[in-house]
Amino acid sequence: SSCCCSFEDYKRTTEWLLDQTNHRPKVAVICGSGLGLLADGAAHKQTFSYKDIPNFPVSTVPGHEGRLVFGTIEDTPCVFMQGHFHLYEGYSLCQVTFPIRIFKLMGVESVLVTNASGGICPDFKVGDIMIIKDHINLPGFAGQHPLCGPNDERFGIRFPCMSDAYSKDLRRLVLDVGSELGCSSFIREGVYCMVSGPNFETIAEARMLLILGCDSVGMSAVPEVTVAKHCGLRVLGLSLITNMVSLDYSREEKVNHEEVLQISKMRAEVLQKLVTTFICRYQQQSINNN
Numbered sequence: 131s132s133c134c135c136s137f138e139d140y141k142r143t144t145e146w147l148l149d150q151t152n153h154r155p156k157v158a159v160i161c162g163s164g165l166g167l168l169a170d171g172a173a174h175k176q177t178f179s180y181k182d183i184p185n186f187p188v189s190t191v192p193g194h195e196g197r198l199v200f201g202t203i204e205d206t207p208c209v210f211m212q213g214h215f216h217l218y219e220g221y222s223l224c225q226v227t228f229p230i231r232i233f234k235l236m237g238v239e240s241v242l243v244t245n246a247s248g249g250i251c252p253d254f255k256v257g258d259i260m261i262i263k264d265h266i267n268l269p270g271f272a273g274q275h276p277l278c279g280p281n282d283e284r285f286g287i288r289f290p291c292m293s294d295a296y297s298k299d300l301r302r303l304v305l306d307v308g309s310e311l312g313c314s315s316f317i318r319e320g321v322y323c324m325v326s327g328p329n330f331e332t333i334a335e336a337r338m339l340l341i342l343g344c345d346s347v348g349m350s351a352v353p354e355v356t357v358a359k360h361c362g363l364r365v366l367g368l369s370l371i372t373n374m375v376s377l378d379y380s381r382e383e384k385v386n387h388e389e390v391l392q393i394s395k396m397r398a399e400v401l402q403k404l405v406t407t408f409i410c411r412y413q414q415q416s417i418n419n420n
């Protein structure tokens with residue numbers, strides 16, 4: 131699975147966007163399933179449909195609008211992906227992660243990845259927000275890895291370190307913001323595991339993931355985070371627990387995507403407050419540090 135996009139492709143898309151907008155985003159927010167609302171807190175919005183952006187994949191999954199929204203949160207220029215791409219849609223991991231490198235070339239410094247996932251950790255509850263502390267790249271173990279193929283040094287090194295993929299500072303900051311907003315009772319930290327999907331896990335698979343140390347499971351985030359870390363972007367990951375994964379053969383509830391979307395939409399407002407306040411504090415901190 132080598133890269134199907136050349137540096138010229140990334141450059142062409144970047145230049146097209148820089149021509150079309152005066153926004154120069156510093157923070158990129160990737161909105162997971164049903165979380166497009168996260169962009170609603172932004173002002174001075176300018177929106178592009180993915181289908182109109184050269185080389186951009188399009189969203190094929192319900193709950194992913196397929197729009198790139200530029201805007202500002204207080205004084206911070208941001209870009210929001212309302213919908214992202216998955217391996218199970220038939221995209222290569224190079225296409226899945228294409229926007230990340232565009233953001234890098236546009237001057238973005240930090241990426242905030244959000245998604246919906248199933249809770250594996252028995253202490254979790256539906257509606258919890260899990261700060262991703264680490265991940266397990268299960269498709270990566272099987273060679274489905276976005277950095278396979280010739281390495282382009284213009285983006286990053288051949289063998290990137292992944293033990294610090296999720297910025298400690300950003301995790302601390304979002305924890306502080308969470309407690310300031312009174313959200314501490316449903317904010318968790320944990321390990322996210324990516325599976326390729328599209329089926330939800332069998333009970334035996336879920337039990338295996340629990341034994342492996344996974345706290346939640348989903349079908350996204352990891353390729354985007356890996357490519358972001360490779361090209362030197364700071365990463366924060368927030369995963370909304372939309373369902374509890376069955377670990378028990380006697381459990382009657384069956385998970386489905388409609389339920390995932392319903393919970394995402396129900397919790398999007400809380401997550402939006404967390405994300406917008408986080409971005410405000412992030413900006414204040416970078417001003418103080420400079």
Ligand SMILES: O=P(O)(O)O[C@H]1O[C@H](CO)[C@@H](O)[C@H]1O
Binds near residue numbers: 162244247350351387
């Ligand atoms: O990871 P996001 O896109 O938020 O969505 C999660 O929800 C969908 C399944 O309901 C899958 O796409 C899974 O990855």
Ligand code: HPA
Binds near residue numbers: 246331373375
């Ligand atoms: O239970 C799940 N499994 C995998 N992906 C998911 N995305 C939301 N919920 C789940």
